[in-house]
Amino acid sequence: MPKLKLPAPPLPPGFPKPAPKRPGTPKQKPLEVAAEAGISVVDWVDERTSLSGGARWMMFRKVPKGTNWFYTLGSATMFAFLSQAVTGVFLAIYYRPDASGGAYESMRHVNDDVFLGEFVHGMHKWGSSVMVILIFLHMARTFFFGAYKYPRELNWIIGVVLLILTMAMAFTGYLLPFDQRSYWATIVGVNINGTGPLVGPYLSDFLRAGPEFGATTLSRFYAIHMMLIPGIIGALIGAHLYLVAKLGTTAPPWQKLPASAIDAEERA
Amino acid sequence: MNQREKEQYLREYMALKAAGKPFFPYAVAKDSLMAVVVMAAIITMSLVLGAELGPKADPTTTTYTPRPEWYFFFLFELLKVIKPAELVPLATIGVPTICMILLFLLPFYDRSPERRPERRPIATAAGIFTICAMGFLTYKGAEAGPPTQIDMPTPAAVTAQGPAFVAQYNKGKQVVAQSGCEACHKFGQNGNDGPGPPLTQIAKNLPKQAIARTLVNPTAPMPSFGALQQNDPAKFNAMVTFLSQLK
Ligand code: HEM
Numbered sequence: 170m171p172k173l174k175l176p177a178p179p180l181p182p183g184f185p186k187p188a189p190k191r192p193g194t195p196k197q198k199p200l201e202v203a204a205e206a207g208i209s210v211v212d213w214v215d216e217r218t219s220l221s222g223g224a225r226w227m228m229f230r231k232v233p234k235g236t237n238w239f240y241t242l243g244s245a246t247m248f249a250f251l252s253q254a255v256t257g258v259f260l261a262i263y264y265r266p267d268a269s270g271g272a273y274e275s276m277r278h279v280n281d282d283v284f285l286g287e288f289v290h291g292m293h294k295w296g297s298s299v300m301v302i303l304i305f306l307h308m309a310r311t312f313f314f315g316a317y318k319y320p321r322e323l324n325w326i327i328g329v330v331l332l333i334l335t336m337a338m339a340f341t342g343y344l345l346p347f348d349q350r351s352y353w354a355t356i357v358g359v360n361i362n363g364t365g366p367l368v369g370p371y372l373s374d375f376l377r378a379g380p381e382f383g384a385t386t387l388s389r390f391y392a393i394h395m396m397l398i399p400g401i402i403g404a405l406i407g408a409h410l411y412l413v414a415k416l417g418t419t420a421p422p423w424q425k426l427p428a429s430a431i432d433a434e435e436r437a
Numbered sequence: 438m439n440q441r442e443k444e445q446y447l448r449e450y451m452a453l454k455a456a457g458k459p460f461f462p463y464a465v466a467k468d469s470l471m472a473v474v475v476m477a478a479i480i481t482m483s484l485v486l487g488a489e490l491g492p493k494a495d496p497t498t499t500t501y502t503p504r505p506e507w508y509f510f511f512l513f514e515l516l517k518v519i520k521p522a523e524l525v526p527l528a529t530i531g532v533p534t535i536c537m538i539l540l541f542l543l544p545f546y547d548r549s550p551e552r553r554p555e556r557r558p559i560a561t562a563a564g565i566f567t568i569c570a571m572g573f574l575t576y577k578g579a580e581a582g583p584p585t586q587i588d589m590p591t592p593a594a595v596t597a598q599g600p601a602f603v604a605q606y607n608k609g610k611q612v613v614a615q616s617g618c619e620a621c622h623k624f625g626q627n628g629n630d631g632p633g634p635p636l637t638q639i640a641k642n643l644p645k646q647a648i649a650r651t652l653v654n655p656t657a658p659m660p661s662f663g664a665l666q667q668n669d670p671a672k673f674n675a676m677v678t679f680l681s682q683l684k
Pocket residue numbers: 239240241242243244245246247248250304307308311316317321324325326327328329331332335406409410413417418419420
C-alpha cells in the first residue's frame with residue numbers, strides 16, 4: 170500500500186529543523202500512533218479516489234510575489250456565504266412558508282422561544298449585508314487591479330453571475346419574515362421588475378406565481394431562496410475557485426519583476 | 438491584447454509566481470484571519486442590532502412603508518432621478534440592465550494589456566465614478582425616509598361644502614399620509630419628488646373616478662389599493678375624496 174507522505178512544513182530561515190528519526194526507533198508515543206491512524210485513513214480514501222493530487226494542487230500552488238490583504242476579500246465573501254448557509258439551515262428548521270400568518274409566527278417563535286434563535290436569525294440577517302459589502306469590495310479589487318484581463322476573463326464573467334445571484338438572494342430573502350416592511354417592499358420590488366423591457370412582465374408574473382400576490386408567492390420565494398439560488402451559487406463558487414487555482418491569482422499591478430526574470434526577458 | 442502581449446504577460450506572470458510563496462500556509466493564514474474578522478463582525482452586528490420583526494404583514498392595511506434593504510436604495514433612488522413617465526422603464530430595468538451588460542462584457546471591450554490603475558485613466562475614472570454615484574444614491578435613499586405627514590391648507594372649496602365634507606377630506610388626508618404614498622409622490626411641500634408624479638394638483642388632470650380607478654389598477658411599481666377598497670370602503674372613499682380636491 171502506498172504511504173502518503175506529509176510535506177515538510179515550510180519553516181522560516183534560521184529555525185532549527187527537527188532532527189530526522191534514526192532508523193529503528195520504535196514508534197510508541199500516543200500522538201504518533203494517532204497520526205499514523207489518521208494517515209492510514211487518508212491513505213485508504215486516497216488509494217480509491219486519488220484526491221490528494223487535487224488537494225496538493227490547490228493548496229501548494231504558489232501565489233505571486235506581492236500578494237496582499239486585498240486578496241483575502243474573495244475568500245472572505247465565500248466565508249460570509251458559508252455562514253449564511255449554516256445559519257440558513259437553522260432558520261429553515263423552524264420556518265414555515267405560510268402566507269396566512271404561519272411564516273410570521275414561525276419567525277416570532279424563533280426570536281422569542283428558540284434557544285439562541287434571535288442570535289442566529291440576526292447573524293443571517295446582518296450576514297447578508299456583510300456578504301453584499303464583501304462581494305462589492307472583491308469586485309472593486311479585481312476591477313482596479315485589472316484582474317479581469319487575459320487570461321481571467323471567464324472568471325470575471327462567473328463573478329458577475331455570482332453578484333447577480335447574491336442580489337437575488339437578498340431580494341427573495343427579504344420577503345420571508347413576512348412582516349409589513351418586507352411584504353410591501355417586495356410588492357413594490359416585484360412591480361418595479363414588471364416595468365422592465367421584454368422579460369419584465371414575465372419575470373414579475375413568475376415571481377408572484379400569477380398576476381396577483383398570493384399564497385403561493387411566498388413558497389415560491391422560499392424555494393428560490395433556499396434551494397435554487399444557493400445551489401447555483403455553490404456550483405459557481407466551485408468553478409470560480411477552480412479557475413483561480415488553475416490560472417493563479419494575479420500579482421499586484423505594481424509588482425516589480427524579480428531581477429533574474431528581467432535578465433531572461435532581455436535575452437529573449 | 439494580441440498574441441505577443443499575451444505571451445509576454447504569461448512569461449512575466451510565471452516569473453512573479455515562481456518568486457512567490459505557497460498558498461498553504463501563507464495565503465491560508467491571511468484568509469483565515471480575515472474569516473475570523475468577518476465572523477466577528479457578523480456576530481457583533483447580530484448581538485448589537487438584533488433581528489426584530491415588524492408588525493405582521495397585512496395586505497389590507499394602509500400604514501406601511503415600502504422600504505427595501507439598504508443595499509437596494511441606490512436602485513430606488515435611480516427611479517427618482519429619471520422623471521418623465523416614458524423614461525421610467527429605462528430607469529427601472531434599463532439602466533441596471535445596461536450596467537449589467539457593461540459589467541459582463543468588460544473583459545471584451547477593455548482589451549489593453551495595461552493593468553496599473555494610474556495608467557488606465559478611463560477605467561479607473563469610471564470605477565471611481567460608479568462607486569461615488571452608488572454611494573451618493575445610497576446616502577440619499579437612507580436619508581429620505583418616507584414621511585408620514587401632509588401639511589396642506591384646506592382649500593376654501595372644501596370648507597364651503599360643510600363640516601361633514603371637511604371631516605371626510607381630513608380623514609382622507611390622514612389615510613394618504615399613513616399609506617406611504619409620500620415615498621414616491623409629492624403633495625405640496627411634503628413627500629419625495631418621484632419616482633411617481635407629483636400629486637399636488639392631480640385633480641386638475643384626473644376626474645374623481647379616474648383617481649379611484651388608478652388606485653385600484655395603478656401603473657407599476659405602485660401597489661394596488663384594491664384590497665383596501667374591498668375591506669374598508671370608507672377609508673378608500675376618503676382617500677379618493679382627498680385626492681380629488683387637490684387642484
Ligand atoms: C460569491 C461571490 C464570490 C466568491 C466567493 C469569490 C471568491 C474568489 C476567490 C476566493 C478568489 C481568489 C482571489 C481573491 O480572493 O481575491 C477570487 C478571484 C477572482 N474573482 Fe471572485 N468571488 C466572488 C465574486 C466575484 C465577483 C462578483 C467578481 C467580479 C465581477 C469576481 C471576480 C474575480 C476575479 C476576476 C478573480 C481573479 C482575481 C485574481 O486573479 O487576482 N468574483 N474570487
